Amino acid sequence: MGTKHLYRCHWRDLNTHSERYDEQKIVVIFEELPVLKETQLCFWVYHNWKRRLVLKDQSGKRYAYTTKERALEAFIIKRTSYARRLKQMVKNNERLLKIANETATS
Numbered sequence: 001m002g003t004k005h006l007y008r009c010h011w012r013d014l015n016t017h018s019e020r021y022d023e024q025k026i027v028v029i030f031e032e033l034p035v036l037k038e039t040q041l042c043f044w045v046y047h048n049w050k051r052r053l054v055l056k057d058q059s060g061k062r063y064a065y066t067t068k069e070r071a072l073e074a075f076i077i078k079r080t081s082y083a084r085r086l087k088q089m090v091k092n093n094e095r096l097l098k099i100a101n102e103t104a105t106s
Contacts, residue, residue, distance in 0.1 A: 004034070004035055005032040005033060005034055005035060006032075006033045006035060006043060006045050006054055006064035006065060006066060007030050007031065007032060007033070007064060007065050007066070007067065007068045007070075007071040008030070008031045008033060008047070008063065008064045008065070008071055009028060009029070009030050009068070009071040009072050009074065009075035010028075010029060010031070010075065011026055011027065011028050011029070012026070012027055012029055013025065013026055014026075014027060028072070028075070030068050030071060030072075031047070033045040033046065033047050033052075033064050034046060036051065041055065041056055041057075042054060042055050042056055043056065045063075045064055047063075047064070052064070058070055061074065062074070
């Protein structure tokens, strides 16, 4: 078997008792997922008490990746997209508050 592990990237707060964001000690970590089985088209890995199928074609979104570099790249894309959605939610909320305040004063 060529690849013995696949990689998944995520973040963790090492200061679990922090109540404020500026007190958090956040690190990016890589999980090594052992390959249970490899076929011509996919890998089977075990993660969080579940077997997961991961396609060998690494283009696009995958549960895990063959290299740490690709796992980090996917993590950055995912977090950038999440930040964009959060910004849009804040913008929509501010708009709703403005409409509600205008309604209350009229």
